[in-house]
Amino acid sequence: MATLMTERKRSALTRGRLPRYTPYVIAAAAIVIAAALMSLIGFNVFGWAVLSAVLFAAGNVISAAVVEGRRKATDKFATSLVVGAFLIALLPLVSVIWTVLVNGVPGLLNPGFLSSSMNGVTGAVDNASVKDGTPVMGGVYHALVGSVLITLWATIISVPVGLLTAIYLVEYSADNKFSKVITFLVDVMTGIPSIVAGLFAAAFFAMILGPGTKTGFVAAVALSVLMIPVVVRSSEEMLKIVPNELREAAYALGVRKWRTIVKVVIPTAISGIASGVTLAIARVIGETAPLLVTAGFASSINMNVFAGWMSSLPTFIYTQIMTPTSPSNADPSTQRAWAAALLLIILVMLLNLGARLVASLFAPKTGR
Amino acid sequence: MSKRIDVSDLNVYYGDFRAVEDVNITIEAKSVTAFIGPSGCGKSTFLRTLNRMHEVIPGARVEGKVLLDGDNLYADGVDPVTVRSQIGMVFQRPNPFPTMSIRDNVLAGVKLNSRRMPKSDAEALVEKSLRGANLWNEVKDRLEKPGSGLSGGQQQRLCIARAIAVSPEVILMDEPCSALDPISTLAIEDLINELKDEYTVVIVTHNMQQAARVSDKTAFFNIAGTGKPGKLIEFAETATIFNNPSQKSTEDYVSGRFG
Numbered sequence: 139m140a141t142l143m144t145e146r147k148r149s150a151l152t153r154g155r156l157p158r159y160t161p162y163v164i165a166a167a168a169i170v171i172a173a174a175l176m177s178l179i180g181f182n183v184f185g186w187a188v189l190s191a192v193l194f195a196a197g198n199v200i201s202a203a204v205v206e207g208r209r210k211a212t213d214k215f216a217t218s219l220v221v222g223a224f225l226i227a228l229l230p231l232v233s234v235i236w237t238v239l240v241n242g243v244p245g246l247l248n249p250g251f252l253s254s255s256m257n258g259v260t261g262a263v264d265n266a267s268v269k270d271g272t273p274v275m276g277g278v279y280h281a282l283v284g285s286v287l288i289t290l291w292a293t294i295i296s297v298p299v300g301l302l303t304a305i306y307l308v309e310y311s312a313d314n315k316f317s318k319v320i321t322f323l324v325d326v327m328t329g330i331p332s333i334v335a336g337l338f339a340a341a342f343f344a345m346i347l348g349p350g351t352k353t354g355f356v357a358a359v360a361l362s363v364l365m366i367p368v369v370v371r372s373s374e375e376m377l378k379i380v381p382n383e384l385r386e387a388a389y390a391l392g393v394r395k396w397r398t399i400v401k402v403v404i405p406t407a408i409s410g411i412a413s414g415v416t417l418a419i420a421r422v423i424g425e426t427a428p429l430l431v432t433a434g435f436a437s438s439i440n441m442n443v444f445a446g447w448m449s450s451l452p453t454f455i456y457t458q459i460m461t462p463t464s465p466s467n468a469d470p471s472t473q474r475a476w477a478a479a480l481l482l483i484i485l486v487m488l489l490n491l492g493a494r495l496v497a498s499l500f501a502p503k504t505g506r
Numbered sequence: 507m508s509k510r511i512d513v514s515d516l517n518v519y520y521g522d523f524r525a526v527e528d529v530n531i532t533i534e535a536k537s538v539t540a541f542i543g544p545s546g547c548g549k550s551t552f553l554r555t556l557n558r559m560h561e562v563i564p565g566a567r568v569e570g571k572v573l574l575d576g577d578n579l580y581a582d583g584v585d586p587v588t589v590r591s592q593i594g595m596v597f598q599r600p601n602p603f604p605t606m607s608i609r610d611n612v613l614a615g616v617k618l619n620s621r622r623m624p625k626s627d628a629e630a631l632v633e634k635s636l637r638g639a640n641l642w643n644e645v646k647d648r649l650e651k652p653g654s655g656l657s658g659g660q661q662q663r664l665c666i667a668r669a670i671a672v673s674p675e676v677i678l679m680d681e682p683c684s685a686l687d688p689i690s691t692l693a694i695e696d697l698i699n700e701l702k703d704e705y706t707v708v709i710v711t712h713n714m715q716q717a718a719r720v721s722d723k724t725a726f727f728n729i730a731g732t733g734k735p736g737k738l739i740e741f742a743e744t745a746t747i748f749n750n751p752s753q754k755s756t757e758d759y760v761s762g763r764f765g
Contacts, residue, residue: 312564383601387665389562391615391672392591401618405605 156205161198168193195222238480245477248273252481255280256437256449261464264471274470276463278478280439281454284354285485287443288433288450289423291358292365297415299362300369307370308377309399327367335363336428343432354443357433357450361422368421372414376407409500416493420486426452451482508706509575509592509675510535511556516570517735518551518560525551527735529570531725538698538707540717540744543727543759548736549710550598550680552727556708557593557678558586574675591615593676594669599685600661602653602668609649611664612636615672631671639667640697659690666697670705677701679709683716695720714760718748726756 172189176182195218203211245251250273259276267274303320311317339360343351380403388398404411434447435457455475462471511533518526526548533539541549554560555568558579572579579589602611612632616623623631632649636642641663645656653664662682669677679698683691698720701707711717717724724747729736740747740756751757 381601383597383599384603386559386562386595387597387601387603387668388614388618389586390557390559390590390595390597391618391668392587393615393618394587397618397620402603402605406603 154206156201160201164197164201165190165194168197191222191225235483238476238483241473241476242480243477245274245473246480248277248473248477250275251277251474251477252282253277253279255439256463257439259437259463261466264462264464265467267470268464268467274473276470276474278451278454278474278481280436281449281451281478282481283439283441284433284436284448285423285450285452285482287441288354288357288361288429288448289419291355291443292361292422293415293419295358295362296365296369296418300366300415300418301373301411303366303370304373304377305399305404307374309395309403324367324370327363328371330363332360332364332425333427333431336360336431338363339428340431352432352434352447353445354433354440354448357429357448358443360428360432361425364425364428365418365422368418369415372418373407373411376410376414377403379410380406405500409497412496412500413493416489416496420489420493423486423489424452424482426456429453430456451478451485454478455482508535508704510706511676511708512571512573512576513556514571514573516552516555516568516572518548518555519567519569520563521565523733524735526555526727527737529738531738531741533706533708534723535575535706536702536704537722538702538709538720540721540724541708541710541727542712542714542717542724543736543739544729545712546732546736547727547729549727551736553678553680553708553710554595556676557595558589559595561586591672592674593678594672594674596662596665596669596677596679596682598681600658600665602656602661602664604652604654606653607650608645608653608656608664611653612667612671614668635667635671636664638670638697638701639663640693640700641667657690659686659693662686662690662694663697666694666701670701674705676706676708679707681710681712684712691716714748718744724748726751726753726759728755728759 169190172186172193173181175189176186195214199211199215199218202214254275254277256276257280263275266272303324307317307320311320336357339356340352342359343353343356384402384406385398388402389395393401429450430453433450433453435453436447436449440446440448455478458471458475458478462468464470511531513529513531513533516526516529517524529552541553543549551560556572556579560566560568568580570580574589574592578584602608603614606614609632610617612635613623613628616628616631633642633646636645641660644660645651645664653661656664662685666677666682683694686694695716698707698709702722709717709720721744723742724744725741726739726747727736728739740751740753742751746752747756748760751760757763
């Protein structure tokens with residue numbers, strides 16, 4: 139007669155395994171030993187943290203090697219390496235965000251920073267605000283407007299050109315010689331240094347409109363030179379992954395090729411295309427060099443991209459740091475520069491969030 | 507609303523490679539014709555030449571004549587789009603448009619061509635097509651839901667509904683049940699039997715029982731060896747092909763003694 143087997147208290151399957159609390163014990167020991175060692179050679183928090191981490195990893199690996207065997211020890215070693223690499227990669231990111239936050243928040247919270255320009259803010263004004271301890275005058279409104287307008291125009295130029303190029307490459311070219319040349323040129327364009335793109339736009343407009351033509355539109359052209367290859371590449375990849383079955387399904391219904399592309403292929407790929415475009419915008423909104431040579435710098439608000447110099451966030455930061463408004467009291471300019479840097483990071487972050495939002499809005503619907 | 511197809515001396519190429527050689531066949535209106543044969547023998551390739559879908563593949567071309575009620579599909583100046591709107595196709599894998607609802611999938615042939623249609627007509631067409639594909643009762647309460655949320659068998663019937671919504675003369679089916687379970691397969695076979703009252707149906711299948719169950723006539727394709735073109739070996743009434751074929755290779759294939 140078969141009897142029910144009861145569960146053994148200590149399973150034979152868990153023999154030779156470290157108990158669950160081992161890592162915590164090792165961590166505690168590592169922290170204490172590291173503190174002791176550090177006090178011998180002079181204590182600092184950073185060294186203490188690094189040493190604790192190294193000791194913890196070593197203790198974990200050795201204990202596993204002794205009790206659990208080679209496979210587990212290798213596993214823990216690899217895990218330590220991966221986590222270590224992750225932390226090292228994270229360090230600069232956290233550090234940048236932290237520095238910009240600490241330096242930028244006071245300026246950003248300054249009343250009027252977002253709503254006023256640098257028009258009329260002279261060295262004397264800055265000197266006065268430092269002397270009297272009053273809030274820093276001047277703001278970033280003109281640069282924000284400039285950045286948004288220039289990037290908007292760059293997008294208006296790049297997206298049609300880039301998307302149509304990608305459509306030609308994927309849907310029409312059938313891998314002919316011409317398409318290989320285009321692909322090669324797009325790859326070359328991806329590698330163009332941004333200052334070269336700026337010089338190209340400046341030289342081009344100097345040729346057709348006379349030397350010294352600096353407007354927001356020239357800057358937009360320079361940025362679109364940088365943006366087009368990114369848009370082509372990302373849209374091309376997105377169009378390529380649309381299954382051929384969908385195109386054939388549409389053809390089999392007697393739908394023309396261009397209608398198939400417009401109504402089936404692009405809607406299927408639109409979420410990827412939209413997020414690719416947004417990321418391309420995020421990439422060019424922080425460009426400084428091409429804007430310096432194409433849009434110049436302005437301290438007042440200019441809403442017209444076709445006439446007059448225009449400021450933008452990166453060039454605003456650059457000029458505030460390099461040539462402080464008041465040479466003897468640079469602090470207000472530095473504060474404005476950090477605040478503008480923070481604003482730029484927030485803008486890029488919002489764009490990235492926007493890309494995700496757009497991607498999920500346009501994504502093919504699921505559900506029953 | 508159905509037309510016959512007469513094929514004469516048809517050769518099908520992928521670039522320089524001749525995939526199908528010298529096919530002569532007559533497909534009667536309002537009948538079900540099955541193509542059987544081993545993998546790679548050119549059945550699907552030949553099927554795709556019947557609505558000019560073959561040339562969608564780069565380098566693919568066709569020589570010979572395909573007459574749809576006497577009109578040559580491959581004559582000069584024939585627009586493949588016109589051909590395809592008369593000869594619909596259902597593919598091996600169900601492929602509803604993922605961005606569209608069930609209703610829009612059925613109306614895809616109308617909407618993608620931007621033809622205007624009054625709302626009541628559109629509703630009637632959706633219901634008629636879905637009823638025609640035996641899918642109406644299963645989806646009538648969720649026409650706004652995406653087509654990709656249906657089961658595989660339902661998706662395939664949705665694709666059939668989509669094909670019949672443009673009222674074609676002929677429906678081509680390329681192994682429509684190969685990705686489906688037996689119950690969905692049965693549903694589609696029943697549907698094929700109903701479809702032949704109104705349409706000419708051509709079906710490629712690997713399942714010989716299926717060919718025997720649904721078709722009036724059967725064509726057996728074979729290939730002499732790798733790299734050689736596929737050929738039409740025998741074309742006759744289904745009962746003849748399965749019970750009393752005239753060719754030795756047909757008999758070997760249908761009785762499972764092949765290879």
